[in-house]
Amino acid sequence: MDKMLERALKAxxxxxxxxxxxxxxxxxxxVEELVAESVGELRLDYGAQLDPSEAHALVRxxxxxxxxxxxxxxxxxxxxxxxxxxxxxxxxxxxxxLPFLPPIVYVERAGRLEYRPDIAFDDAGHVRRIIDKIAEQxxxxxxxxxxxxCAILPGGRARATFVVPPLAxxxxxxxxxxxxxxxMAMGDLERxxxxxxxxxxFLRSAVAARCPIVISGGTGSGKTTLLNxxxxxxxxxxxxxxxxxxxxxxxxxxxxxxxxxREANVEGEGAVGMRELVSIALRRRPDRIIVGECRGAxxxxxxxxxxxxxxxxxxTVHANDPGxxxxxxxxxxxxxxxxLNREVIMQQIAESLSGGLIVHVERxxxxxxxxxSIVAVDPLPEGGAVIPRAELFAYDVAGVDNDxxxxxxxxxxxxxxxxxxxxxxxxxxxxxxxxxxxx
Numbered sequence: 558m559d560k561m562l563e564r565a566l567k568a569x570x571x572x573x574x575x576x577x578x579x580x581x582x583x584x585x586x587x588v589e590e591l592v593a594e595s596v597g598e599l600r601l602d603y604g605a606q607l608d609p610s611e612a613h614a615l616v617r618x619x620x621x622x623x624x625x626x627x628x629x630x631x632x633x634x635x636x637x638x639x640x641x642x643x644x645x646x647x648x649x650x651x652x653x654x655l656p657f658l659p660p661i662v663y664v665e666r667a668g669r670l671e672y673r674p675d676i677a678f679d680d681a682g683h684v685r686r687i688i689d690k691i692a693e694q695x696x697x698x699x700x701x702x703x704x705x706x707c708a709i710l711p712g713g714r715a716r717a718t719f720v721v722p723p724l725a726x727x728x729x730x731x732x733x734x735x736x737x738x739x740x741m742a743m744g745d746l747e748r749x750x751x752x753x754x755x756x757x758x759f760l761r762s763a764v765a766a767r768c769p770i771v772i773s774g775g776t777g778s779g780k781t782t783l784l785n786x787x788x789x790x791x792x793x794x795x796x797x798x799x800x801x802x803x804x805x806x807x808x809x810x811x812x813x814x815x816x817x818x819r820e821a822n823v824e825g826e827g828a829v830g831m832r833e834l835v836s837i838a839l840r841r842r843p844d845r846i847i848v849g850e851c852r853g854a855x856x857x858x859x860x861x862x863x864x865x866x867x868x869x870x871x872x873t874v875h876a877n878d879p880g881x882x883x884x885x886x887x888x889x890x891x892x893x894x895x896x897l898n899r900e901v902i903m904q905q906i907a908e909s910l911s912g913g914l915i916v917h918v919e920r921x922x923x924x925x926x927x928x929x930s931i932v933a934v935d936p937l938p939e940g941g942a943v944i945p946r947a948e949l950f951a952y953d954v955a956g957v958d959n960d961x962x963x964x965x966x967x968x969x970x971x972x973x974x975x976x977x978x979x980x981x982x983x984x985x986x987x988x989x990x991x992x993x994x995x996x
Contacts, residue, residue: 563615564679566603570595570619585624592619627687628676632664633715633733640665640734640777645727646684658728660684665777668924684729688719691731697820706820707803716803734777740807743786751779751918752928753967755992756950759931760916764790766984767845767869768977769913773882778918779926780873781805781849787871791845795869798841800834801849814841831855832893835862848872856886857893860909879915879932883944907937907944912976915946921963927952933974947972949993969993 573595574588583591593616600607607615621630632641646660662676678684692699695708695717704724708717710733718732741749743757752760763770764787772780789809791797797813799806804817816838821828831848835858838846846862848855850873863870876882883906890902897905917930929952935945949972954965973993981988 562603562605566596566599566605567615567619567622567679569599569603571622573599574619574623588623589616589620592616592623622686626690627683628678629662629687629731629733632662632673632676633735637666638664638735639668639737640732642670642733643684643729643731645725645730646678660728665924668920668926684731685721688717688721688729688731691717691719709803713804716805736805736807740785740809741782742789742809746783746786749926751783751926753950755969756928756931756967758987758989759949759992760787760914761790762981762986762988763914763977764788764869765792765986766977766981768980769863769868769910770871771882771886771910771913771915772871772873772918773876773879773885773915774873774918775875775877775920778920780918782926783916783918783928784847784849784871784873785809788847791869795844796842797845797847798838798843799847799849800831800838800855802831802852803849806847806849808847814843832858835859838862839867843867844869846870850874851886851889853889854893856889857905860886860890860905863913864905864909876917879917879930879946879948882915882917883946903944904937907934910934910944911936912980914977921954922957923961923963925963927965933972933977935974935976947974949974 570592574591577591596612596616596619618628621627626633629641629643632638642663644661644663646658660678662673663670664673689699691708691710692706694711697706697708699706699719699721701723704722705720710717713736715733715735719729721729743761746752747754747757770787772783774780785807786809791810793811795810795812797808797810799808799813799815801815802818804815806815816834818831818834819827819829831853832855835846835848835855839862844867846859846867847870848859851859859870859872874882874885876885886906887899887902890905891897911934913934915932915934916928917932918926919929920926930948931950932946932948935947937944948970951968951970952965953968954963956964958964969992971994973990978988
């Protein structure tokens with residue numbers, strides 16, 4: 558069928574079904590029946606000659622539009638896809654008279670990007686309708702005043718991040734990051750080649766000994782996946798409170814209370830930020846506090862919690878390497894109190910992370926995710942300006958093979974972390990010096 562004719566027919570069917578529904582709630586079966594009836598009736602008006610397979614595909618596409626997420630639904634149903642990226646598409650703002658610009662769709666599978674030219678949209682407003690549906694389901698705003706945002710799809714199956722005009726001059730853009738139903742345990746990460754058994758055993762004991770842990774890395778590097786996996790080593794009797802902007806954490810420990818930030822309503826009221834959540838959480842008798850991601854002034858409160866009555870707390874931070882993670886924390890603490898000088902801030906970070914770890918993860922150029930560095934943090938010496946840290950494990954990249962796969966190996970750096978050792982011995986958990994000398 559001609560594409561112009563198909564788009565016109567789809568638009569008429571959408572209008573017809575919407576009119577018949579009249580805003581009333583309907584079951585999926587009722588919607589499917591109305592769509593099929595409308596296609597059968599209206600295709601005659603348009604003189605559309607459809608064979609059975611074409612008719613079925615048309616009905617299926619319209620059902621996906623009404624009930625699900627249009628042409629993106631098959632991608633969401635594909636368990637091997639971890640992220641969907643819809644880039645631009647719509648009307649050329651410089652010259653609206655030009656033809657509709659089709660959005661460009663990519664997916665991530667096994668850490669690698671794939672171009673999907675087979676995913677087609679009907680018109681300039683198709684992507685925006687999908688974004689509006691996602692925003693409405695999540696109860697978030699999407700308009701000129703709120704032209705970007707995040708939302709969790711019903712059932713927690715994926716996180717949507719959207720940008721629309723005027724912030725997106727090339728047309729509405731949408732990212733969907735899927736959450737796996739089967740959480741990866743530390744053993745799964747070992748088998749996937751993300752770290753070695755010695756590193757896994759060491760991290761197990763570090764969590765059990767309540768060492769503070771900061772997981773650093775870039776977007777999509779696997780920070781949240783690793784944090785979820787580490788949570789299985791938290792003793793079952795401990796109470797954990799998680800704090801997030803969007804609910805991505807799915808901890809493997811039974812006594813967990815989840816808290817989430819909230820944006821302001823249309824009147825500009827009711828906003829609850831991460832700093833407020835940390836403050837509330839501290840009054841709710843947590844043994845550990847886990848902040849899904851430190852992005853701003855809440856880092857100050859998080860470090861305070863790590864330093865006082867809540868050892869073993871964990872968080873993630875966007876950073877290029879462990880040293881950069883400390884720099885990012887320093888900057889974020891400065892957001893909380895502009896009167897703090899650099900020395901005081903560094904002292905605060907050192908005291909909070911002393912006897913703790915920075916675990917750095919990366920997504921390599923072949924798409925595989927690796928724990929590329931584990932660094933122990935030591936106390937700041939008297940009068941010192943640089944936080945002492947010692948790399949315990951490192952991943953060395955040797956090159957790329959003929960198939961594009963990164964070739965590398967982990968290396969134990971031959972350093973025993975004395976303050977962490979003391980924590981482990983005091984907690985009565987397993988400590989093995991061989992971890993740090995044989996890889």
